[in-house]
Amino acid sequence: MGLSELEEHFLIEVGSRRGAAIAARVQGEEPTSGEIARARMATRALEKRMRDRPLHGDGRTTGRWLETDHLRDRLLGNLEHPRWSEVAERCLACANCTMVCPTCFCTTVEEVPDLSGDSVTRMRRWESCFTWEHSYTAAGPVHPTTQSRYRQWLTHKLASWHDQFGTSGCVGCGRCITWCPVGIDLTEEVAALGNEVPHG
Ligand code: SF4
Ligand code: SF4
Known part of the structure; x- marks a missing residue:
């Protein structure tokens, strides 16, 4: 599971069956396309900083x-x-x-x-x-x-x-x-x- 911290909540991304089982127990909402885009931008900014x-x-x-x-x-x-x-x-x-x-x-x-x-x-x-x-x-x-x-x-x-x-x-x-x-x-x-x- 990957967590991206947005302003008001976290975006959870699941990469395995075990992750999906854990995520199913978390109360939450489907992310909007804007929230997904913001999480992607934050990841890219971090990758650039590392590089x-x-x-x-x-x-x-x-x-x-x-x-x-x-x-x-x-x-x-x-x-x-x-x-x-x-x-x-x-x-x-x-x-x-x-x-x-x-x-x-x-x-x-x-x-x-x-x-x-x-x-x-x-x-x-x-x-x-x-x-x-x-x-x-x-x-x-x-x-x-x-x-x-x-x-x-x-x-x-x-x-x-x-x-x-x-x-x-x-x-x-x-x-x-x-x-x-x-x-x-x-x-x-x-x-x-x-x-x-x-x-x-
Ligand atoms: S990067 Fe640091 S905090 Fe992360 S697993 Fe390695 S030793 Fe632990
Ligand atoms: S390396 Fe030393 S100063 Fe840095 S977090 Fe660990 S214990 Fe603290």
């Missing part, structure tokens, strides 16, 4: 793309690359990227007592690998620095997901880029690590 985007601020208009050849090995072979500390100087560890990512699934469990002290509710809530608590163990946090947390996020998403689930953890939606308050772009970070697979 014309200068890459790495050097003035070339090469658009945004992610080189996926040998990506798993390139990332896992570059765990000590200086780029990780460079990106950590910008990253606020705010967790926005993980909250908007459609494939991030980490949660934590909390026990919340009521004010009388008579009962405790065990609650599961969203958690992020960017928080200090996320990797906390009896010996302390496994990822104590922003550098180690950003590296954990990117290498899990684009590299070790292949080992875990047999596919990439990134669907290419770009939400993490849109919602990053300091403009960190995973396609730039991957490109900065280079295209070589380190040996040895």
Whole structure:
């Protein structure tokens, strides 16, 4: 299913039987031809913005793309690359990227007592690998620095997901880029690590 945000509502476009089953449960109206045209124009404007985007601020208009050849090995072979500390100087560890990512699934469990002290509710809530608590163990946090947390996020998403689930953890939606308050772009970070697979 594809959602296009119009001024007053969303245009839903269905591309599969499962999508059609979900859409059938949503109350709505048939779109007008004007609404469909507005959604198309917005999509084309976005495509143009992506295409014309200068890459790495050097003035070339090469658009945004992610080189996926040998990506798993390139990332896992570059765990000590200086780029990780460079990106950590910008990253606020705010967790926005993980909250908007459609494939991030980490949660934590909390026990919340009521004010009388008579009962405790065990609650599961969203958690992020960017928080200090996320990797906390009896010996302390496994990822104590922003550098180690950003590296954990990117290498899990684009590299070790292949080992875990047999596919990439990134669907290419770009939400993490849109919602990053300091403009960190995973396609730039991957490109900065280079295209070589380190040996040895
Ligand atoms: S572009 Fe990839 S990593 Fe970023 S939010 Fe979308 S699926 Fe997640
Ligand atoms: S949204 Fe940006 S600043 Fe926030 S944790 Fe993700 S990469 Fe870091």
